[in-house]
Amino acid sequence: MSTQRVEILGDTMRRLARRGARRNLSRVLSKVRPGDVAAALRKLVPTEQLFVVRLALEDFPDSAGEVLLELEPGERRPLLEQLAPSEIAGLLSPLAVDDSVEIVDGLEEELREAVLALLDRPDRDELQTQFAYEEDTAGRIMNTEFFSLPEDTSVGDAIAKIREHGEVEMIFYLYVVDPEGRLVGVLSLRELLLSVPSRALGEIMNRGLVTARTDTDQEEVAQLASRYDFLAIPVVDEGRRLLGLVTVDDVIDIVQEEAEEDFYKMVGTSDDELLYRERAWRVAGIRLPWLLVNLIGLTLTGVLMKQFQLRLNEAFLLAFAPVVMGMGGNIGSQTMTLTVRGLATGRIGEGGGRMRRFLFQQIRIGLVVALVCAAVAAAVAAFLEQNPAYSAVVASSLFLAIVLASLIGSLLPMAFERMGIDPAVASGPMVTTSSDITGILVYFGLATLMIDWLVR
Amino acid sequence: MSTQRVEILGDTMRRLARRGARRNLSRVLSKVRPGDVAAALRKLVPTEQLFVVRLALEDFPDSAGEVLLELEPGERRPLLEQLAPSEIAGLLSPLAVDDSVEIVDGLEEELREAVLALLDRPDRDELQTQFAYEEDTAGRIMNTEFFSLPEDTSVGDAIAKIREHGEVEMIFYLYVVDPEGRLVGVLSLRELLLSVPSRALGEIMNRGLVTARTDTDQEEVAQLASRYDFLAIPVVDEGRRLLGLVTVDDVIDIVQEEAEEDFYKMVGTSDDELLYRERAWRVAGIRLPWLLVNLIGLTLTGVLMKQFQLRLNEAFLLAFAPVVMGMGGNIGSQTMTLTVRGLATGRIGEGGGRMRRFLFQQIRIGLVVALVCAAVAAAVAAFLEQNPAYSAVVASSLFLAIVLASLIGSLLPMAFERMGIDPAVASGPMVTTSSDITGILVYFGLATLMIDWLVR
Numbered sequence: 001m002s003t004q005r006v007e008i009l010g011d012t013m014r015r016l017a018r019r020g021a022r023r024n025l026s027r028v029l030s031k032v033r034p035g036d037v038a039a040a041l042r043k044l045v046p047t048e049q050l051f052v053v054r055l056a057l058e059d060f061p062d063s064a065g066e067v068l069l070e071l072e073p074g075e076r077r078p079l080l081e082q083l084a085p086s087e088i089a090g091l092l093s094p095l096a097v098d099d100s101v102e103i104v105d106g107l108e109e110e111l112r113e114a115v116l117a118l119l120d121r122p123d124r125d126e127l128q129t130q131f132a133y134e135e136d137t138a139g140r141i142m143n144t145e146f147f148s149l150p151e152d153t154s155v156g157d158a159i160a161k162i163r164e165h166g167e168v169e170m171i172f173y174l175y176v177v178d179p180e181g182r183l184v185g186v187l188s189l190r191e192l193l194l195s196v197p198s199r200a201l202g203e204i205m206n207r208g209l210v211t212a213r214t215d216t217d218q219e220e221v222a223q224l225a226s227r228y229d230f231l232a233i234p235v236v237d238e239g240r241r242l243l244g245l246v247t248v249d250d251v252i253d254i255v256q257e258e259a260e261e262d263f264y265k266m267v268g269t270s271d272d273e274l275l276y277r278e279r280a281w282r283v284a285g286i287r288l289p290w291l292l293v294n295l296i297g298l299t300l301t302g303v304l305m306k307q308f309q310l311r312l313n314e315a316f317l318l319a320f321a322p323v324v325m326g327m328g329g330n331i332g333s334q335t336m337t338l339t340v341r342g343l344a345t346g347r348i349g350e351g352g353g354r355m356r357r358f359l360f361q362q363i364r365i366g367l368v369v370a371l372v373c374a375a376v377a378a379a380v381a382a383f384l385e386q387n388p389a390y391s392a393v394v395a396s397s398l399f400l401a402i403v404l405a406s407l408i409g410s411l412l413p414m415a416f417e418r419m420g421i422d423p424a425v426a427s428g429p430m431v432t433t434s435s436d437i438t439g440i441l442v443y444f445g446l447a448t449l450m451i452d453w454l455v456r
Numbered sequence: 457m458s459t460q461r462v463e464i465l466g467d468t469m470r471r472l473a474r475r476g477a478r479r480n481l482s483r484v485l486s487k488v489r490p491g492d493v494a495a496a497l498r499k500l501v502p503t504e505q506l507f508v509v510r511l512a513l514e515d516f517p518d519s520a521g522e523v524l525l526e527l528e529p530g531e532r533r534p535l536l537e538q539l540a541p542s543e544i545a546g547l548l549s550p551l552a553v554d555d556s557v558e559i560v561d562g563l564e565e566e567l568r569e570a571v572l573a574l575l576d577r578p579d580r581d582e583l584q585t586q587f588a589y590e591e592d593t594a595g596r597i598m599n600t601e602f603f604s605l606p607e608d609t610s611v612g613d614a615i616a617k618i619r620e621h622g623e624v625e626m627i628f629y630l631y632v633v634d635p636e637g638r639l640v641g642v643l644s645l646r647e648l649l650l651s652v653p654s655r656a657l658g659e660i661m662n663r664g665l666v667t668a669r670t671d672t673d674q675e676e677v678a679q680l681a682s683r684y685d686f687l688a689i690p691v692v693d694e695g696r697r698l699l700g701l702v703t704v705d706d707v708i709d710i711v712q713e714e715a716e717e718d719f720y721k722m723v724g725t726s727d728d729e730l731l732y733r734e735r736a737w738r739v740a741g742i743r744l745p746w747l748l749v750n751l752i753g754l755t756l757t758g759v760l761m762k763q764f765q766l767r768l769n770e771a772f773l774l775a776f777a778p779v780v781m782g783m784g785g786n787i788g789s790q791t792m793t794l795t796v797r798g799l800a801t802g803r804i805g806e807g808g809g810r811m812r813r814f815l816f817q818q819i820r821i822g823l824v825v826a827l828v829c830a831a832v833a834a835a836v837a838a839f840l841e842q843n844p845a846y847s848a849v850v851a852s853s854l855f856l857a858i859v860l861a862s863l864i865g866s867l868l869p870m871a872f873e874r875m876g877i878d879p880a881v882a883s884g885p886m887v888t889t890s891s892d893i894t895g896i897l898v899y900f901g902l903a904t905l906m907i908d909w910l911v912r
Contacts, residue, residue, distance in 0.1 A: 072801070159649060163649060193619060228491045249685040255715075260797065291783065295829060316762060321758060327747065330747060354498070372740065
């Protein structure tokens, strides 16, 4: 369904939900995919969304959970909080374990426990096993419904077995285990189809397996799947026994999530903000540490500026103080963004002199940018003050501040990385603060040296 | 292969490449996957990388292309530029069309033409057809090797046909076409396996198809695949004839690319910077427009500060000028990052009063952040100046500046979105500039009003 048709679906759902037209709405829902319903739900206000979800739960209990699954966590959560625990339990029952984990994972402890208590014993046990693994690990997000067969099974029997177990979702690969239940090989469905029915799986399987452990970070699992273009990564325990699969649909979600995370961190916020809509204090708590570090840096900058002004007492100097300070900060942020992202994706990293090369590249770019900005600022200064010495001070301090900011923006994140500190978290406030202070010192420092030429 | 083992592989490759140990290096390469070789190549300097790639091309011509494919475009490009056109053509021949397009797409026009001229006629024609589609569209990135059968084919015959065409890569779905070649249905391999061999495909296929057109934006194709958890999206022409497929491995790349793009844009840079390593002027050209807009804004801020200082002539006021200015800018950036990203992912968007709700949320958070920062700044001011009126001016102007910056940071991107301007490109410099000017005006404005209490 195209974006435009999702919009139309959203308008229709909205109109019907407002009128409480259950029959018509149910007919509309019966004709569209859960993913489209989820995308269209975004057009509705919370009360309308709740009406649609409740109706879906009554009329289409098998697919209502899929609708919620396709919503973003921040959209899903407020909806779930309006439902009774028994309604949430009803949503979960037709879902695979990993999908149930995803839905329940966003809930408050208390609500989660209430939902789990309402599930059948085996479902509850399965979910609790998975919650025992750390957040963001392969163990937590894996799907435990998979399909494995002993290595002496013939291709023909394997196909017959797959036919019997038709309900297993997302089956791309057939995993092969030895008599002790250890994972020893894998076959794609396509390879199975291409093989002679009488051969044993053990003869034709691929032995070179790529596996994850339950405690492998989800980001690393996603990298493995993307590096080898695999549709699923098997998760094994210490004894190489197969416990579950992380499938490609989860990989897509992880890739998206992890790429965004760093950028939020760099400005001192987080996409959790969008989850905690109604909790201004909690969100402020995410932002404040970053801001308070900067508050200190800016106060120091201000005190320096005041001291220089008291000594020099030339108000005309103030006009370019924010320029030198601000431009340094901007170039620092640009450089930092590239560095932090380059470190995260491995484009900049240890070995091969890649850090050094990146640094030289940033210095070269800094020189060019500094040259252009200094020329523009000098022209503006000449226009404002008609004093060649002043233009010279503005141009040379801006030049210096920009080159230094390029250095700070690339060196600081690399240093944090070396020290084992997450460069995305630490770099933002430090780069801004040090660029500001450097800018002010360079500008007023030069002005102090040149004061006799500046004032006459 | 784990991250750690990739590191070891990189060290080994590096050592062997330095010594020029072709035989040993070839033996190592024969034992690892192309994806691992690509990941390990990152540890090598360019001359070593070139040595490994040339060796792979000679000894493993069928998989050398896959190694290059798993590199990032910015890593691949400098390597390709060192190879002869005939060597690049050799890399391409075993690859699928979409993979060849990906490799050739990054090259300069001239080199690209030289490579194409060396390909066999059918390969060249195929590539040129695909380059006729716009960049970043489904047509450009699709794989044209797919598998389709007429609707009256029986399940048994279909399986036999798939067996004959075993070489088609990445086959997950069987596409069904009518006598005019129009796409009418789809079946997964798993569904095919589960069906009675005598039935016709037309009876059991799924008719509800999700398709893209050749001019569909790659981002929209990725959204479709992710919304429905599909492994491939078929690309059709106006007559619904099947032209190709966009597969899930490309979707992962697109998702990653698009999520990063916005963040680079917001600070006025781009990941192209990492492509144009050696071209400082070109990179500076990406950054300068953003910086020059800000240079103007900062000059205006500075001139305002100078004017206020000339009128009030109280140096002690300067100490908190950078604080009010800088904190406004920081809160503006935090809010802007959330808004731009929320707009891109559709979490904030038209309909359902979601923009209004987001705005109220940001105001609430702004109020809390403003309260805490104002309290801290007032305490610092009291310590520095022992003047209650001064603390009051600092606290109230900081409070006001922060709340206003929250408004600017959320309203400006939304306004750009409404005007059809990309909020990621336009928001960065505008939010910074307007927060700076607002901060200075609020601070010195309040100080001017209160000047009799401030100085006595």
